[in-house]
Amino acid sequence: MSELQRINIAGVTIEPNLVLAPMAGVTDSSFRRLIKELGGVGLIVTEFISVEGLTRGNLRTHRMMKFLAEERPLSIQIFGYDPVRMAEAAEIIQESGADIVDINCGCPAKKVVKGGGGSSLLRDLPQMERILKAVVQAVSIPVTMKIRIGWDDATVNAVEVARVIEGCGGKMVAIHGRTRVQGYSGRANWDVIAAVKRAVSIPVVGCGDVTTPSSALDRLRETGVDGVMIGRGAISNPWIFRQTSELMRSIEPYAPSLLEKQRVLHRYHDLLRGELPERALAGKLKQMCGYFTHGLPGGARLRESVFHSQTISEIFGHIDLYFSTMMARSAIA
Numbered sequence: 001m002s003e004l005q006r007i008n009i010a011g012v013t014i015e016p017n018l019v020l021a022p023m024a025g026v027t028d029s030s031f032r033r034l035i036k037e038l039g040g041v042g043l044i045v046t047e048f049i050s051v052e053g054l055t056r057g058n059l060r061t062h063r064m065m066k067f068l069a070e071e072r073p074l075s076i077q078i079f080g081y082d083p084v085r086m087a088e089a090a091e092i093i094q095e096s097g098a099d100i101v102d103i104n105c106g107c108p109a110k111k112v113v114k115g116g117g118g119s120s121l122l123r124d125l126p127q128m129e130r131i132l133k134a135v136v137q138a139v140s141i142p143v144t145m146k147i148r149i150g151w152d153d154a155t156v157n158a159v160e161v162a163r164v165i166e167g168c169g170g171k172m173v174a175i176h177g178r179t180r181v182q183g184y185s186g187r188a189n190w191d192v193i194a195a196v197k198r199a200v201s202i203p204v205v206g207c208g209d210v211t212t213p214s215s216a217l218d219r220l221r222e223t224g225v226d227g228v229m230i231g232r233g234a235i236s237n238p239w240i241f242r243q244t245s246e247l248m249r250s251i252e253p254y255a256p257s258l259l260e261k262q263r264v265l266h267r268y269h270d271l272l273r274g275e276l277p278e279r280a281l282a283g284k285l286k287q288m289c290g291y292f293t294h295g296l297p298g299g300a301r302l303r304e305s306v307f308h309s310q311t312i313s314e315i316f317g318h319i320d321l322y323f324s325t326m327m328a329r330s331a332i333a
Ligand SMILES: Cc1cc2nc3c(=O)[nH]c(=O)nc-3n(C[C@H](O)[C@H](O)[C@H](O)COP(=O)(O)O)c2cc1C
Pocket: 021, 022, 023, 024, 025, 026, 046, 047, 048, 077, 104, 105, 106, 107, 146, 176, 207, 208, 209, 210, 229, 230, 231, 232, 233
């Protein structure tokens, strides 16, 4: 059986079955469009968006929700606690033309947990049920949920949670294979993800530590999940979706040249320009450059120079010098 499949979520087709994970501060419209342009991704998810901000008309929150047609199919993720506000926010999302509304049940951040949202809902299934029912009733687009495997090691309850999601009309569940207490430490537990897949009949998407095309294929094969969601691996290697979909079709995965890597950093800047003031734009470029140059020879020195740069032209001065030096070296070798 080929791992390259499509997922159908109540009429929304995700093809291939590879999903860009929601990442606050990363998966804004510019990053999402960059990933989409590089190919191989079946669904992209926004950063998580506060239902409080959305339903109270906060301009910054509304800006976070903006997307372009070329990003579709697109899922907008919300977080919150109050079922009425969650339902209201879902209606706003539906009106925006998004394909899917996703509910965050995995965020470990103290601020979110204190408000009863994010991973806190894993400990409060009656409230999770109330939220899901209210949101499912409010919109006709599919409602999905992203969870962690549990609150802590002693309370791993992803199977039970997934059954609740299915029972309340959720159309897909994505699972990050760590507990809330784990944060991002240790390894993602794909055994629990596999158990969830066996327990429910809605599509299950697994997430956690997929950093190479072969690890994506391994997780699909080992667990039988319907799809794989990739987060950090897509920041350091934005071609990972294309490469994985090629590997799934037994095609030699694309290997980006140094020139292509340089081009993508410039392209990201082009996409960001006009969206952000110079200071914030420089911050984003530094962040991207940091992830992007991990493992490249001389990457640490480049990151250091970029980090201390004050302006965009200074940042690109370092980036362009680095890539031209590397290309000259590889031409000689
Ligand atoms: C910078 C960052 C921001 C994140 N923001 C969100 C978020 O807004 N919503 C969410 O559900 N998960 C969020 N996550 C978790 C990721 O979606 C994903 O589940 C996690 O990083 C594990 O996958 P990975 O090993 O492929 O990165 C975030 C992760 C990172 C690294």
